[in-house]
Amino acid sequence: MSIQARRERERAERERLIVTAARELAETEGWDAVTTRRLAAEIEYSQPVLYSHFKGKEAIMAAVAVQGCADLAVELRQARAAAPGVREALAAVAETYTSFARRRPALYDAMFTHLVPLPFATQEAPEPLREAFGRLLAAVEPIAADGEDPGLLTETFWAALHGLATLTRSGRLPEPAHEQRLALLIGHFTGG
Amino acid sequence: MSIQARRERERAERERLIVTAARELAETEGWDAVTTRRLAAEIEYSQPVLYSHFKGKEAIMAAVAVQGCADLAVELRQARAAAPGVREALAAVAETYTSFARRRPALYDAMFTHLVPLPFATQEAPEPLREAFGRLLAAVEPIAADGEDPGLLTETFWAALHGLATLTRSGRLPEPAHEQRLALLIGHFTGG
DNA sequence: CAGCGATTCTAGCGTTGCTAGCCAATCTGC
DNA sequence: GCAGATTGGCTAGCAACGCTAGAATCGCTG
Numbered sequence: 001m002s003i004q005a006r007r008e009r010e011r012a013e014r015e016r017l018i019v020t021a022a023r024e025l026a027e028t029e030g031w032d033a034v035t036t037r038r039l040a041a042e043i044e045y046s047q048p049v050l051y052s053h054f055k056g057k058e059a060i061m062a063a064v065a066v067q068g069c070a071d072l073a074v075e076l077r078q079a080r081a082a083a084p085g086v087r088e089a090l091a092a093v094a095e096t097y098t099s100f101a102r103r104r105p106a107l108y109d110a111m112f113t114h115l116v117p118l119p120f121a122t123q124e125a126p127e128p129l130r131e132a133f134g135r136l137l138a139a140v141e142p143i144a145a146d147g148e149d150p151g152l153l154t155e156t157f158w159a160a161l162h163g164l165a166t167l168t169r170s171g172r173l174p175e176p177a178h179e180q181r182l183a184l185l186i187g188h189f190t191g192g
Numbered sequence: 193m194s195i196q197a198r199r200e201r202e203r204a205e206r207e208r209l210i211v212t213a214a215r216e217l218a219e220t221e222g223w224d225a226v227t228t229r230r231l232a233a234e235i236e237y238s239q240p241v242l243y244s245h246f247k248g249k250e251a252i253m254a255a256v257a258v259q260g261c262a263d264l265a266v267e268l269r270q271a272r273a274a275a276p277g278v279r280e281a282l283a284a285v286a287e288t289y290t291s292f293a294r295r296r297p298a299l300y301d302a303m304f305t306h307l308v309p310l311p312f313a314t315q316e317a318p319e320p321l322r323e324a325f326g327r328l329l330a331a332v333e334p335i336a337a338d339g340e341d342p343g344l345l346t347e348t349f350w351a352a353l354h355g356l357a358t359l360t361r362s363g364r365l366p367e368p369a370h371e372q373r374l375a376l377l378i379g380h381f382t383g384g
Numbered sequence: 385c386a387g388c389g390a391t392t393c394t395a396g397c398g399t400t401g402c403t404a405g406c407c408a409a410t411c412t413g414c
Numbered sequence: 415g416c417a418g419a420t421t422g423g424c425t426a427g428c429a430a431c432g433c434t435a436g437a438a439t440c441g442c443t444g
Binding site: 227239 | 402403404
């Protein structure tokens with residue numbers, strides 16, 4: 001059985017290679033540059049190999065999105081841990097979230113903008129997704145008023161951050177006032 | 193000069209035809225179905241004709257987006273006019289906005305999700321865009337606290353609505369609780 | 385070492401957005 | 415009223431896309 005084990009190991013390694021190459025290519029040149037041909041060349045295999053690992057391009061993007069959620073979760077955890085108080089933690093998390101979207105647009109798009117075949121709002125959602133949401137929840141929960149469902153409040157807050165991030169990045173909201181909008185949002189959610 | 197006038201009239205009419213066909217095709221079958229070939233067949237002309245009117249497919253989508261903004265502006269105006277009070281007006285506008293995104297997803301995507309070559313946050317933005325934003329502003333302005341910039345507050349509120357709309361429609365937020373999230377948002381923005 | 389499976393590659397299909405160059409219909413000047 | 419110029423649409427085709435069938439090659443087994 002050792003030989004089959006090695007094969008599966010190599011296979012898993014190559015799958016990791018594909019996802020990494022797709023992520024790096026997307027982050028440096030955008031998702032439009034991530035074609036199956038280009039990606040195959042990058043990993044030094046032929047095109048059809050990709051399809052022996054993933055159902056199609058969307059599935060590769062989904063895998064990248066999951067990785068991205070893990071990254072985001074780490075950043076959010078650090079941001080919250082470094083903040084002295086409840087309100088500061090929320091602000092830090094919000095700032096980190098929108099900054100993540102600005103710094104890593106391709107990754108963010110795969111996670112939250114593009115249509116990817118991923119279960120999100122269910123228990124079958126991949127762990128990194130639930131993890132990232134959990135980091136938001138941890139920051140929002142303390143500011144929930146009596147009778148407010150923390151989960152729903154987190155979803156609402158998340159949506160607001162997502163809207164700010166995407167509209168700003170697409171040029172529909174002017175960049176400069178971003179911090180002020182963020183402050184307004186925090187203010188209204190912390191009841192100030 | 194009358195003959196040239198007629199030509200320009202016919203040309204403008206055909207341009208209207210292109211935009212309308214693109215919008216209808218997108219609304220019924222999604223933007224993926226709007227290929228240049230399909231669109232050309234729909235208007236009963238050949239492909240290259242499209243390029244004598246628009247620089248490319250993106251420009252056609254942009255034209256559809258502008259139409260969509262006009263439609264949205266009308267709906268928002270009606271919603272606000274029918275509401276008895278300030279808070280109700282805000283709720284009605286929010287409800288109308290997200291419902292628009294749900295009822296006309298292709299149109300909404302062209303307006304606010306897809307990358308379209310349109311100036312947004314500047315004075316050169318097409319009139320329907322500024323009009324739609326103005327409808328939001330009119331609903332948000334009355335609930336702005338002292339010292340809060342109504343414009344910035346409107347942008348923030350808009351972003352929240354946009355986030356709710358897109359995340360819900362892409363399945364990242366569960367549909368059923370949408371109304372509750374909307375209520376939470378309104379609550380926090382009206383300081384309740 | 386021969387044969388057999390599994391796996392990778394070559395080649396190609398159907399579509400996409402977009403464009404070059406031909407061709408015909410229309411307007412202008414004699 | 416008619417030849418010449420011009421506008422404008424159409425046919426045909428390019429390069430690139432996601433994806434797949436079938437050939438070919440690799441590595442293990444007896």
